[in-house]
Amino acid sequence: xxxxxxxxxxxxxxxxxxxxxxxxxxxxxxxxxxxxxxxxxxxxxxxxxxxxxxxxxxxxxxxxxxxxxxxxxxxxxxxxxxxxxxxxxxxxxxxxxxxxxxxxxxxxxxxxxxxxxxxxxxxxxxxxxxxxxxxxxxxxxxxxxxxxxxxxxxxxxxxxxxxxxxxxxxxxxxxxxxxxxxxxxxxxxxxxxxxxxxxxxxxxxxxxxxxxxxxxxxxxxxxxxxxxxxxxxxxxxxxxxxxxxxxxxxxxxxxxxxxxxxxxxxxxxxxxxxxxxxxxxxxxxxxxxxxxxxxxxxxxxxxxxxxxxxxxxxxxxxxxxxxxxxxxxxxxxxxxxxxxxxxxxxxxxxxxxxxxxxxxxxxxxxxxxx
Numbered sequence: 008x009x010x011x012x013x014x015x016x017x018x019x020x021x022x023x024x025x026x027x028x029x030x031x032x033x034x035x036x037x038x039x040x041x042x043x044x045x046x047x048x049x050x051x052x053x054x055x056x057x058x059x060x061x062x063x064x065x066x067x068x069x070x071x072x073x074x075x076x077x078x079x080x081x082x083x084x085x086x087x088x089x090x091x092x093x094x095x096x097x098x099x100x101x102x103x104x105x106x107x108x109x110x111x112x113x114x115x116x117x118x119x120x121x122x123x124x125x126x127x128x129x130x131x132x133x134x135x136x137x138x139x140x141x142x143x144x145x146x147x148x149x150x151x152x153x154x155x156x157x158x159x160x161x162x163x164x165x166x167x168x169x170x171x172x173x174x175x176x177x178x179x180x181x182x183x184x185x186x187x188x189x190x191x192x193x194x195x196x197x198x199x200x201x202x203x204x205x206x207x208x209x210x211x212x213x214x215x216x217x218x219x220x221x222x223x224x225x226x227x228x229x230x231x232x233x234x235x236x237x238x239x240x241x242x243x244x245x246x247x248x249x250x251x252x253x254x255x256x257x258x259x260x261x262x263x264x265x266x267x268x269x270x271x272x273x274x275x276x277x278x279x280x281x282x283x284x285x286x287x288x289x290x291x292x293x294x295x296x297x298x299x300x301x302x303x304x305x306x307x308x309x310x311x312x313x314x315x316x317x318x319x320x321x322x323x324x325x326x327x328x329x330x331x332x333x334x335x336x337x338x339x340x341x342x343x344x345x346x347x348x349x350x351x352x353x354x355x356x357x358x359x360x361x362x363x364x365x366x367x368x369x370x371x372x373x374x375x376x377x
Contacts (some may be wrong), residue, residue: 012362013036014313015051019058020360022353023085025269028264029352031334035082036313036329036347036362042336044304046292049343051309056344058082061243065151066180073179074159076152077240080276086350087332090287091277094236094298096338097147100122101302105144110220111297113236114280115334120280122234123223124148124297125216130183130227132210137226139214147362154216155226155233157181160205162200171198176244178233182213185227190213203357208218238276238335249273276333289345290367298338306333306343309370313347316361319354 012018016038023031039056040049059082078095098111105126112121126145130137148154149343158179164171171194172179173186185206191199217235218224232245239246251257251266252271261267275282290310298305313329333346 008121009359010335010355011359014190014362014364015055017055017058019060019082020312020364021083022252022256023350024264025085028216028270031085032351032353032357033083033085034329034351034360034362035084036080036317038309038311038345038347040309040343040345042306042338042341042343044306046305046307048290048307048309052342053138056342059189064240065139066153069160071172072242073174074153075240076180077238077276078325080333080372082237082346084274084348086271086348087274088271089275089285089331090283090334090350091238091275091332092283092293092334092336093238094150094283094295094338095238095337095339096336097149098298099300100297100339101300103146103300107142109146109297110163111150111236111295112294113298113336114292114294115281115283116288116291118280118283119294120236121220122236122295123218123220125214125218129214130214131213137228138224142216148216150217150237152178152233152235152239153182156179156183156215156218156229156234158184160186160202162194162198162201162205164195164201164354171195173198173202178243181233182348183215183227184229184267185209185212185226187228197348201273211294215225232279233353235278235280236281239278241273243344244280246273266347286332287334289331290370293334293336295336308343310346310366311345312365312367314365315349316359316363317351317357318359318361320356320358325351335341 016036019035039052041052060080063079064075108125111124126142128142129140157175159174159179161172175184249270251269257266289308294305316326318324329347329349336345341370
């Protein structure tokens with residue numbers, strides 16, 4: 008197939024099998040923009056980052072994927088039913104001044120998410136109670152789920168010394184969580200005994216540095232979800248709930264296809280509160296609070312319309328816009344990545360693919376429609 012990409016952005020054209028075994032051709036376009044402020048549309052970066060061909064992790068995914076965190080989401084996804092917005096990197100206090108904690112938030116259009124960040128702190132045991140220590144003043148907090156509520160504990164048990172794990176299903180990579188009796192029922196009696204013995208001797212443990220403003224963590228035994236702005240790994244409970252049922256029926260009648268109850272919301276990587284209903288148009292205002300040393304920062308998406316034209320060997324040419332389904336803000340690189348996607352059910356072979364962009368005139372309006 009002849010491909011004519013005049014967008015100035017890297018692209019990928021790949022095949023994916025969707026629910027029901029339907030085969031699709033997928034086009035992805037990745038644009039990189041400089042993270043600036045002053046309410047201005049984002050300018051194109053001098054260097055365009057390449058397509059990300061697979062999820063990239065921090066931690067040790069080979070040894071224990073549960074305790075790894077998604078650093079960069081791969082671009083080769085079939086589709087997303089809505090737009091993801093997420094933030095990676097390290098949040099910085101205003102002016103770089105060390106503080107015990109500060110508020111951090113993001114607002115996209117009229118939707119916003121606000122969290123509390125803390126310096127390092129600990130849970131300390133006093134008799135049968137747990138208390139939080141004071142937070143150490145810092146000027147940076149990584150926006151990483153290893154600093155959010157959660158945890159995972161591993162022991163060697165059984166005749167063959169197999170690894171058994173008890174973990175917080177919402178965030179195995181996190182900190183500050185201790186298992187209760189209900190959690191211990193998921194492992195063998197020998198593993199339970201080892202973990203109970205260890206729990207009796209625990210006098211302190213690191214406490215979460217990222218939490219909900221309205222629902223702060225007060226105990227290692229709290230039943231609260233982790234909080235963050237970063238993308239979620241595929242095995243996080245927020246995504247796994249949509250993955251479907253992989254049981255004997257699936258193995259016997261459906262494998263290797265997706266389960267009958269698979270939900271396309273599984274493809275969304277943004278945390279709750281940052282999945283935008285429908286799709287962004289690409290000219291929205293975004294505000295960042297407590298994330299950059301210059302303080303509250305406002306910018307506007309660049310107002311670019313990505314277009315595709317598909318010509319088969321026989322039949323009519325198909326033309327139309329791609330959807331903007333991902334906005335990834337990287338605080339450390341000072342870049343914003345926009346991902347446009349088109350998903351096309353495969354019919355006859357394509358002869359030519361043409362890709363272009365159109366700069367749409369931005370309508371003058373108040374920030375966030377205020």
